[in-house]
Amino acid sequence: MSRRLLFCASLALFLVSPPLAAHRLEPISTEFARPFAPGHGNLQFTYDYALFRPEDLGIHLIPDLEFEIGLTSRTQLSVGWPLILEKSPGEPARVGGGHPEFAFRYMFAGGPFNNYAISINPFVAPPAGDSHLAGDTTETGVAIHIDKDFG
DSSP states (O other): OOOHHHHEEEEEEEEOOOOOTTSOOOOOOOOOOSSSOBTTTTEEEEEEEETTTTTTTTEEEEEEEEEEEEOOSEEEEEEEEEEEEEETTOOOEEEEEOOEEEEEEEEEOOTSSSSSEEEEEEEEEOSSSSSHHSSOOOOEEEEEEEEEEEO
């Protein structure tokens, strides 16, 4: 009974929280459907670490830089670049640049005067970094972001 009450109370607090303005206090590694306002943006310096078992290969992104800027009320441009440090046990660390990533976000539904937003976010990372650390292939993809404000 107490678990059910705790779950319901947590869910209720989540659902009645005030709407968030996109990108105002954005937590690290999250994406919002609403782009930045024209001429506004941010520069993020993040750090990622991955440890692969059983070989104990450690990969650090030190830093993973990302610059985002709003172009219009519905579009945003992002450019990112990681610096990779790879460390294997008993071997010297290898450091090199990763592939730069270019992304574009277009909000095709909703917006600042609606309680929802839907955007598409294609990206491409051409093989311009250290091929020994980051590989030698082009990475492409697309994401769809959906925001819904509750409360």
